[in-house]
Amino acid sequence: MMKRTLLAGVSVLGMAFAGAAMAAGVTDADLLADGVNAKQVVTNGLGLAAHRYSPLTQINTSTVKNLVPAWSFSFGGEKQRGQQGQAVVHDGVIYITGSYSRLFAIDAKTGEKIWEYDARLPEGIMPCCDVVNRGAALFGDKVYFTTLDAQIYALEAKTGKVVWHKAIDDFKAGYSNTAAPLIVPTKANGTLIVTGVSGGEFGVVGRVEARNVDTGELVWSRPTLEGLTGTYQGKETTMTGKANETWSGDMYKTGGGATWLGGTYDPDTKMVFFGTGNPAPWNSWLRPGDNKWTSSRLAINPENGELVWGFQTTPHDGWDYDGVNEFIPFEMTKDGKTVKAGATADRNGFFYVLDRTNGKFISAMPFVSKITWAKGIDASGRPIYDEAMRPGDPTKSEDGKKGKEVFAVPSFLGGKNQMPMAYSDQSKLFYVPSNEWGMDIHNEPVVYKKGAAYLGAGFNIKPIFDDHIGSLKAIDPVAQKVVWEYKNKAPLWAGVLTTAGGLVFTGNPEGYLLAFDAKNGEVLWKFNVGTGIVAPPISWEQDGEQLVGVAAGWGGAVPLWGGEVAKTFKGINQGGSYWVFKLAPKSATK
Amino acid sequence: MRAIFRAALVLATICGAVAPQMAQSRTLKAVESAGVLRVTVYRDYKPWSWEENGVRKGIDVEIGAALAKALGTKVDYLFLRAGDEIDVDLRNGVWRGSLLGEQPGDIMLHVPNDPRVEAANDKIKLTAPYQVEGLAMAVEPGKADAAKDFSLFETEKVAVDLGTLSDIILLSARDHKLISNIVHVRGEDKAAQAFEKGDVVAFYGESALVENLAHQSSKPVTIIFPPHRLSQSWPIGGAVNADAVDLAEAIDKATAHLAESGELKKIFASYGVTWRPPAQEQ
Numbered sequence: 001m002m003k004r005t006l007l008a009g010v011s012v013l014g015m016a017f018a019g020a021a022m023a024a025g026v027t028d029a030d031l032l033a034d035g036v037n038a039k040q041v042v043t044n045g046l047g048l049a050a051h052r053y054s055p056l057t058q059i060n061t062s063t064v065k066n067l068v069p070a071w072s073f074s075f076g077g078e079k080q081r082g083q084q085g086q087a088v089v090h091d092g093v094i095y096i097t098g099s100y101s102r103l104f105a106i107d108a109k110t111g112e113k114i115w116e117y118d119a120r121l122p123e124g125i126m127p128c129c130d131v132v133n134r135g136a137a138l139f140g141d142k143v144y145f146t147t148l149d150a151q152i153y154a155l156e157a158k159t160g161k162v163v164w165h166k167a168i169d170d171f172k173a174g175y176s177n178t179a180a181p182l183i184v185p186t187k188a189n190g191t192l193i194v195t196g197v198s199g200g201e202f203g204v205v206g207r208v209e210a211r212n213v214d215t216g217e218l219v220w221s222r223p224t225l226e227g228l229t230g231t232y233q234g235k236e237t238t239m240t241g242k243a244n245e246t247w248s249g250d251m252y253k254t255g256g257g258a259t260w261l262g263g264t265y266d267p268d269t270k271m272v273f274f275g276t277g278n279p280a281p282w283n284s285w286l287r288p289g290d291n292k293w294t295s296s297r298l299a300i301n302p303e304n305g306e307l308v309w310g311f312q313t314t315p316h317d318g319w320d321y322d323g324v325n326e327f328i329p330f331e332m333t334k335d336g337k338t339v340k341a342g343a344t345a346d347r348n349g350f351f352y353v354l355d356r357t358n359g360k361f362i363s364a365m366p367f368v369s370k371i372t373w374a375k376g377i378d379a380s381g382r383p384i385y386d387e388a389m390r391p392g393d394p395t396k397s398e399d400g401k402k403g404k405e406v407f408a409v410p411s412f413l414g415g416k417n418q419m420p421m422a423y424s425d426q427s428k429l430f431y432v433p434s435n436e437w438g439m440d441i442h443n444e445p446v447v448y449k450k451g452a453a454y455l456g457a458g459f460n461i462k463p464i465f466d467d468h469i470g471s472l473k474a475i476d477p478v479a480q481k482v483v484w485e486y487k488n489k490a491p492l493w494a495g496v497l498t499t500a501g502g503l504v505f506t507g508n509p510e511g512y513l514l515a516f517d518a519k520n521g522e523v524l525w526k527f528n529v530g531t532g533i534v535a536p537p538i539s540w541e542q543d544g545e546q547l548v549g550v551a552a553g554w555g556g557a558v559p560l561w562g563g564e565v566a567k568t569f570k571g572i573n574q575g576g577s578y579w580v581f582k583l584a585p586k587s588a589t590k
Numbered sequence: 591m592r593a594i595f596r597a598a599l600v601l602a603t604i605c606g607a608v609a610p611q612m613a614q615s616r617t618l619k620a621v622e623s624a625g626v627l628r629v630t631v632y633r634d635y636k637p638w639s640w641e642e643n644g645v646r647k648g649i650d651v652e653i654g655a656a657l658a659k660a661l662g663t664k665v666d667y668l669f670l671r672a673g674d675e676i677d678v679d680l681r682n683g684v685w686r687g688s689l690l691g692e693q694p695g696d697i698m699l700h701v702p703n704d705p706r707v708e709a710a711n712d713k714i715k716l717t718a719p720y721q722v723e724g725l726a727m728a729v730e731p732g733k734a735d736a737a738k739d740f741s742l743f744e745t746e747k748v749a750v751d752l753g754t755l756s757d758i759i760l761l762s763a764r765d766h767k768l769i770s771n772i773v774h775v776r777g778e779d780k781a782a783q784a785f786e787k788g789d790v791v792a793f794y795g796e797s798a799l800v801e802n803l804a805h806q807s808s809k810p811v812t813i814i815f816p817p818h819r820l821s822q823s824w825p826i827g828g829a830v831n832a833d834a835v836d837l838a839e840a841i842d843k844a845t846a847h848l849a850e851s852g853e854l855k856k857i858f859a860s861y862g863v864t865w866r867p868p869a870q871e872q
Contacts (some may be wrong), residue, residue, distance in 0.1 A: 081689075100690075121690055124633065124671045131689055172634075172671075173776070203752050203776055248769040254752050254776075281753065286761040288769070395762035395820060445820075448707065450632055450672035450679075451700035452723065452796055453824050455758050 025141040025157065026090055028185040032267050038541045041089045042138045044180035045420065046538060048265040049329045052422035052497050054539040058546035059583060060501030064515045064525045068584045070547065071111030072529075075102065075576035079131075082555020083576055084418065086135040086180065086495065086536040088143075089549075095157070096551060096578050097133035097180075101147035105160060106578065108542055115160035119147040125171050130555045134262065134418070135180035137193065139213050144193055146177035152195060154216060166216040168209075174199040179262030184210075184272060188303045189219050194272055196259025206257035208274050208300055220305030224257040224276045226292045230305050240307055246290040255287065256280035257294040259324065261418055266329035269340065269357055271299045271308055273327035282457065284318035285393040291316055295323035297344055299359060309359030313346045315382065318390045319373055319441075320412035321348040326420050328430070329356050334478050343477055345421055345432045347414030350377060353477050365480045367432050367473055368415040370464055373408050394443035394455050409438035411461045413491075413557060420536055422496040422504065427518050429483055430475045431504045433492040436464040437565065461565050469568055472496070472506060474521060484521030486514075490568040491558050495536020497548075505548060507533020509558070509569045513550055513579070531575025534558075548581045616696050618661075618836040626666045629654035630683035630695030633669040634777065637802035637861040638700060641669065649798070650699040652857045653720060653848070657697070657828075660844035668695045676702065677711055685713040685831050696830060697841060703825040703868065715838050717828035718845040719868040720854055724823030725756050726800040727814050728785065729792035734812040737792055743768040749781040749793040750774065756794045759820050782807060798863045805862025825868040 026042050034040070035047025038056045046052050059067060075083070075098040085097040093114060094106045101119035106112065127148050136145040143157045149171040154163045169175035175197055182194040192210040206224035211217060222230045226241030247255060258277040265272050279287060279294035295314035300307055314321040325344050332341035332353065342356035351367040354360060361381030373390070374383035392404045413435065421432040440460040447456035463469045470488030475481070494507035503524070504516040509532035515525040532554025539548045553576040559569065621627055631639035631650045639648040646667060658665035670683045682688045683698040701707065703719035727748075729737045736742035740763040750757045752774040760772050773790050775781050781793035782803035793800065797815075804811045815821075827845075830838050848854045849867060858865035 123690075123692060124669065124688075125690065127689065249772055250774055251769065254774055281758075281761075283758070285766065286758065286769070288766065393762070395758060446704070446706060448676035448702045448704070448824075449674065449753075450635065451638075451676070451702060451826060452755060453702070453822050454675075454755050455820060456675065 026138045028191055031183060031185065041087065041538050041540050043088070044086055044135050044137065044182065044262065045264065048184065048267060050264045050326055050420065051328065051330070051425060052420060052495065052536065053425050054497065054499040056499055056539055056541055056546045057501045059499065059503065059548065061503060061517055061524060063583055064503060066584045067515070067525055067527070067548065067581045069527070070580045070582045073106050073111045073113065073578040075104065080553055080574040080576045082130040082132045082534055083551040083553030084132040084134050084535050084556060085551050087538055087549050087551065087578065088136055088138050089538070089540050090138055092542070093157070094549065094578070095136045095138065095143050097136050097145050098576055099133065099553065099555065100131045101133055103136055103143070103145050103155065105157070111580065117155055117160045119151070119153065121147065122149050122171065125149050127176060130557060132178050132556060134178055137181040137183050139183045139191060142213070144181050146179065146181060146195060148176050148178065150175040150177050150197070152177070152181065152216065164216040166211065168195060169197055174204045179260060182263045182265060182272065183213065184265045184302050186302050192219055192302060194263060194302065196262060196274055198258050198260030203254040203280070204256065204258055205254060206259045206276050208259050208263065208272070210302060210305065222300055222305045222307060224259060224293050224298060225252045225255050227252040232304055238306060241292055246292040248288050251287045254280060255291060255294060261324040261326065264326055264328060266356060268329070270302065271356070272302045273342065274298050274300065275324035275327065275344070277322045277324050278317050278320045282320060283394055284316055284390065285395065289316065295321055297323065297327045299356070311354055311359045311361070311381065313350070313352065314348050319408050321346065321414065323347060325416060328421070328423050330423050332477060343430060345416045345434070347410065347416065348373070349410045349415035351432065351475055352381070363480055367475060368410055368434055368436055368471070370409045370436070372438070391441045391457060392443065394457060405440055405442040407438055407440055409464065411437045411439035412459065413437065413461065417493065417557070419493055420495040422498040424498040424518055426500050426502070429518070430477060431496045431498055432473050432475055433494065433496055433506060434471045434473055435469050435491045436471055437461055437469050437491070438464055460563055461561050463564055469565065470508060486516060486521050486523070491565065493534040493556050493558055497537040497539060499539055505537045507535065507537065507550055509534070509554060509572055511572070513537065527581070529577070529579050532569070532572045545582050550579055552577050552579055617834050618840050621661065621663060621696050621837060625663050627658040627661055627663045627697065628666045628668060628693065628695040629658070630668040630670050630698035632700060633671050637798055637863060639669065649857055649861055649863065654699060656848055656853060657841060657844050660847060661840055668692065676707060680711050680714050680829060684829050696834070696837065697828045699828050700826050701829040703827040713832050714829045715832045715835065717830060717838050717841040719825035719827035720845055720849070722823050722825050722866040722868050724797050724815070725795065725821050726797040727792055727794045727816055728800050728804040728811045729814060731810050731812045733791055734814050738814055738816050740764055740768060740816060742791070743771045747771045747773050747790040749784040749790040751781065751795055752776050754795060755820065759818050760794060763818060785809065801863045802861050
């Protein structure tokens with residue numbers, strides 16, 4: 001009897017120790033080593049710089065043909081729609097977000113569910129495009145994610161219990177959140193969790209803000225629009241730019257610039273990079289000026305939230321070229337010199353390389369086959385507009401008439417949208433998921449909004465080519481050229497992964513997870529998961545085996561659009577699951 | 591992606607995608623046997639429909655109650671947050687319900703009675719209009735003349751609700767010269783508050799809103815209707831599921847009765863809004 005009690009005591013103690021060891025959880029060092037330490041994936045992007053490059057080589061150009069499913073996990077429920085989450089993996093547990101602001105912890109070995117957290121979404125929220133979520137973040141003993149009603153949650157990683165939760169903004173004013181949070185170390189305030197804002201309504205204004213990881217208390221906030229003032233430790237700090245330098249009247253107070261896709265961090269220059277969305281209102285004739293910093297990339301000092309530099313890809317945007325795309329820091333060696341560079345593939349169709357220390361323009365090239373809105377990019381990085389391709393002033397059109405029609409390429413869904421690209425430290429190429437489509441734009445004088453007459457614009461998205469919209473391109477940032485291209489019938493909407501095994505992985509709406517030879521784009525392997533893939537794959541090592549994981553579930557903004565584009569994905573079913581692949585056991589293969 | 595787009599939405603695609611969630615359209619019999627008419631109105635939309643300390647108020651709220659009474663049922667409301675355009679609202683408010691599973695209403699109020707709305711949304715049927723809405727401006731009495739052609743706002747400030755037709759008119763009037771003097775507000779009382787405080791000399795917006803705010807103002811105001819090429823008026827009525835033909839007929843009959851009995855006029859008057867009856871059809 002006595003002995004048994006003692007034993008039980010010991011085992012409880014042992015568990016407590018194990019718990020304490022786990023509670024140490026993810027550290028700053030883990031975050032900084034992500035992308036190098038292949039045994040875990042603790043950041044969105046496999047590293048804070050988001051190269052989406054795995055150093056693993058077990059699955060490579062010769063073995064990938066033996067890749068088979070290890071397990072598949074269903075998100076369950078009646079709710080499916082778009083699954084855009086990137087999983088994070090730590091200590092044998094996968095954390096993956098699903099549609100409708102759900103978070104799952106899954107045993108990475110078996111695919112068994114450990115816990116599930118369903119955010120209670122309030123009545124009356126109006127997500128603009130779909131009910132997606134793009135992933136969770138890990139630090140210490142907590143896992144973090146944001147929700148459609150613009151909240152941020154910190155949960156105990158072990159149990160899924162809420163530790164703290166804060167409102168990023170008021171969902172009733174149109175704010176929302178779908179991006180994976182970014183966690184960065186700082187000297188002044190310890191480790192911070194950095195988020196942006198998204199929103200589907202008029203008057204949503206972009207900002208980047210940082211919170212204490214333990215308490216959720218706001219440390220700093222940096223508005224993206226010129227004329228608005230930031231905060232640091234509860235006090236007002238500097239203004240972003242100058243009021244009315246690039247805006248007229250009070251338009252900057254409601255001018256858009258949402259930071260809805262999240263950010264990246266460069267451990268070398270210690271800067272946080274965020275892209276900013278399109279300006280509001282849509283009609284560019286109503287807001288004279290460059291409208292900074294909408295449709296831009298911003299570098300922010302995470303120590304205090306001060307803006308270090310900004311680079312505007314589409315000044316005075318008139319096409320909804322939402323400039324939110326990720327900015328990827330990388331070392332570029334050109335003519336024997338190494339430059340601290342950064343690259344970004346914009347909605348507007350141009351692939352930019354900047355000096356990431358100061359935001360100075362280095363180069364730009366089209367990464368889609370056709371661009372009509374600009375004739376090129378000048379030496380300072382500013383677009384050379386084709387004024388004939390700017391949508392006309394709808395207020396000048398005759399009542400009841402559609403007005404002049406403009407065919408602009410890319411369409412407002414962009415040369416590239418939310419799906420993140422990858423950079424291979426091995427091949428030194430960027431792998432950019434892009435789409436070849438344009439849009440007819442015309443004025444629609446008879447439109448109603450909230451029961452009242454309004455003045456809108458009509459958009460019709462059309463493919464450029466007969467046989468494909470999706471196009472995965474390998475881009476050499478030094479030579480400024482496309483090295484190879486893979487054409488896909490339906491629009492590509494999934495992120496990309498590249499590995500030291502000489503591979504590139506991505507998914508397509510047709511349901512295939514595809515593996516390409518990173519050098520030439522040859523398809524070496526594919527597997528159909530039964531529903532469209534619109535999420536980024538990851539890879540990690542577990543018990544000596546390399547695994548590849550991806551969320552499956554068709555949705556996102558693309559299925560909302562009709563016409564010619566819809567024909568390319570007709571009949572694709574919704575879904576909601578997580579798939580993990582590994583090399584087949586030797587006995588089953590030659 | 592989030593700008594105000596009149597999208598080339600293929601309703602069939604969406605409809606197919608959400609088929610399992612689609613609500614059954616309720617006929618008149620179903621509404622009567624349930625004993626409740628579910629009425630969709632817009633959220634935060636003074637003076638039409640809003641909640642104040644848990645009490646539902648507004649012209650559309652009262653019209654909904656009056657329609658339910660005429661059908662011999664109780665009333666229940668869906669307070670809908672407006673989408674970017676009417677098609678979205680009809681989808682969420684009448685024929686499908688929201689993505690999060692909220693049931694749509696049996697009838698949605700404040701739907702523009704325009705055949706083009708019905709043509710673009712084949713899952714709904716419009717019911718009788720009960721008001722003609724347009725744009726109006728409340729202005730300090732001495733300045734009304736200079737406000738009629740908007741020239742006043744080359745030098746003085748005017749408040750307007752962000753992202754409305756009246757906003758677009760102000761932003762584009764006089765060749766975009768007024769932009770610096772436009773004060774954008776969000777929400778029903780804010781324009782009137784700016785006027786009361788003397789921050790602006792006028793506010794511009796939908797007639798009912800402007801009349802209602804002017805009605806409550808402590809300062810003298812003149813209401814004018816400045817002509818502009820983009821200014822227009824439009825009748826508003828209800829919309830039901832296209833299959834609920836008998837319900838539509840009952841609503842039409844009840845609406846005609848409310849108009850004839852003077853009840854509609856009374857409801858509008860209690861909010862300081864002029865009832866502008868739509869022209870009788872046929």
